[in-house]
Amino acid sequence: MNNSQWKLKLTLLLVSSLTIMSVITISPAIPQMAEAFKEVKNAAFLVKLVLTLPALMIAIxxxxxxxxxxxxxxxxILWVSLVLYAGAGASGFFLxxxxxxxxxxxxxxxxVGMSMPIVITLIADYFEGQERQKFVGIQIAFMSLGGILFIGLGGILADLGWRYPFLLYLFSLVVLPLSILFLYEPVVVAKDHQAKSLVKSPGLIWLLFLNTMFLWIIFFLIPVQIPFYLRAMGIDKNALAGAAIAISTAxxxxxSFSFAKIKDRFSALFIFSMGYLLMAGGFALLSIASTYVLVLLAMMLTGLGMGMMIPNTNMWVMKIAPAxxxxxxxxxxxxxxxxxQFLSPVIIYPVLNILSLPATFMLAASLLFLLSIGFLLPLLSRTSKTTPGLPAR
Structure with a gap:
C-alpha cells in the first residue's frame, strides 16, 4: 500500500467512526440526564430521545x-457535514x-445523515472485488473500535458530569482537514445522469433494507436500556455501564475484522443466520443475568452476531446497486x-409498560432465533441458488 492510499483509507475510517459515536457516546450519561431534567414533563422518555433523535434525522x-x-x-457535502457535526454535537455541553x-x-x-452515505459510497467508488470486501469488514471493525474508545471516554467523562461527553463531538474538526487533504472526488460522479431514472436495483434490496431496520431496533436495546438494567442490579457506576456497552462493540x-475470511467460506444467508443466532443467545443470557460478569458475556455474544451482519448487508447492497x-x-x-435505532425506544417503551426488562430481552431473543431459522431455511431447501441477486458466497 503506497503512502497516499494509506492516508485515504485512514481518513475513510475516521469519518466512519463519527457515525457510531454520534449516538452512543452519551449513553452512559442518560440516567444522570434523566435525573437532571426530572422536573420536565415526560423527562424519562424525552431523555432517551436525546440519545436516539439523531437516528431519526439521519434516516430522513x-x-x-x-x-x-x-x-x-x-x-x-462531506466537509459541510463535519463542521455541522462539531457545532451541533458539542453544543450539548452548554445547553x-x-x-x-x-x-x-x-x-x-x-x-451524520450527510456524512454516512458519503463514506459508504466512497468505499464502493474507490474499491472493488476482494479489496472492497476486506475494507468493508475493516470499516465496521474500526467503527466498533471507535465506539469502544468514545463510549469508554463518555463513561469516564459522565462521572465528572453528564455534560462533558458532548465535548467529544469536537473530534470531527480533527477529521475535517484530513478529508480535504487525502480524499478525492471519484470519476463516477462526472458521468452522464440523463439515463439514471431508468436504472433500477433488484427488488431484493428492499428485503435487505427492512432486515437492517429490524436488526437495529433489537440491537439498540443495549445502549438505551443497559445503563438502567445495571442500575436495577445495584451497579450505578457510569464507567461500568460504558464498559458493558463497549464490550459488545469490541x-x-x-x-467485522474477520468478515472477509467469513465471507470467503459462507454464503450471505448463512452469515445472517449465524449472526441472529449469536444475538439470540446474547439476549437470552441477558434476560437471566444476575451478575455483571453474565451481562458482559451476553454483550460478547450480541456483539459477535452484530459485527458479522453489518458488513454482510453493506457488501450485498454495494454488489446489487447499480453504480x-x-x-x-x-x-x-x-x-x-x-x-x-430511532424506533427502538419508541417501540420498546410501551412493551416495557407490559413486560419487565428481563422479559423484554427474552422476547427479543425469541424473535432473533426465529429470524435465524428463517435465513437458514432457504439454504436447507437449496433454493438460494435461484434467488435473483443472491450471492452464493
Whole structure:
C-alpha cells in the first residue's frame, strides 16, 4: 500500500467512526440526564430521545444526501457535514433546556445523515472485488473500535458530569482537514445522469433494507436500556455501564475484522443466520443475568452476531446497486439503519409498560432465533441458488 492510499483509507475510517459515536457516546450519561431534567414533563422518555433523535434525522436526510451526491459530488457535502457535526454535537455541553438539547441532537443527526452515505459510497467508488470486501469488514471493525474508545471516554467523562461527553463531538474538526487533504472526488460522479431514472436495483434490496431496520431496533436495546438494567442490579457506576456497552462493540469489531475470511467460506444467508443466532443467545443470557460478569458475556455474544451482519448487508447492497444510483441506494440503506435505532425506544417503551426488562430481552431473543431459522431455511431447501441477486458466497 503506497503512502497516499494509506492516508485515504485512514481518513475513510475516521469519518466512519463519527457515525457510531454520534449516538452512543452519551449513553452512559442518560440516567444522570434523566435525573437532571426530572422536573420536565415526560423527562424519562424525552431523555432517551436525546440519545436516539439523531437516528431519526439521519434516516430522513440520508436518501436526500444520496440523491445529491449522485448529482453534485461527494466531498463538498462531506466537509459541510463535519463542521455541522462539531457545532451541533458539542453544543450539548452548554445547553440547559431539554428541548433546545433535542434540537441540537436533531442537527447532529442531519450532519451524520450527510456524512454516512458519503463514506459508504466512497468505499464502493474507490474499491472493488476482494479489496472492497476486506475494507468493508475493516470499516465496521474500526467503527466498533471507535465506539469502544468514545463510549469508554463518555463513561469516564459522565462521572465528572453528564455534560462533558458532548465535548467529544469536537473530534470531527480533527477529521475535517484530513478529508480535504487525502480524499478525492471519484470519476463516477462526472458521468452522464440523463439515463439514471431508468436504472433500477433488484427488488431484493428492499428485503435487505427492512432486515437492517429490524436488526437495529433489537440491537439498540443495549445502549438505551443497559445503563438502567445495571442500575436495577445495584451497579450505578457510569464507567461500568460504558464498559458493558463497549464490550459488545469490541466483539462486534472482532467479527467485522474477520468478515472477509467469513465471507470467503459462507454464503450471505448463512452469515445472517449465524449472526441472529449469536444475538439470540446474547439476549437470552441477558434476560437471566444476575451478575455483571453474565451481562458482559451476553454483550460478547450480541456483539459477535452484530459485527458479522453489518458488513454482510453493506457488501450485498454495494454488489446489487447499480453504480449510477449507488449513492441513492446507500442513502436508503442508511435511512433504514438509523430508522431502526430511532424506533427502538419508541417501540420498546410501551412493551416495557407490559413486560419487565428481563422479559423484554427474552422476547427479543425469541424473535432473533426465529429470524435465524428463517435465513437458514432457504439454504436447507437449496433454493438460494435461484434467488435473483443472491450471492452464493
Amino acid at each position: 436526510c440520508s436518501p436526500i444526501t444520496g440523491r445529491f451526491i449522485d448529482r453534485y459530488g461527494r466531498l463538498k 440547559h433546556n431539554l428541548y433546545y438539547l433535542l434540537i441540537s441532537r436533531a442537527l447532529l443527526g442531519i450532519a 466483539f462486534s469489531a472482532v467479527s 449510477e444510483i449507488r449513492g441513492k441506494e446507500i442513502g436508503k440503506l442508511t435511512t433504514f439503519w438509523f430508522l431502526g
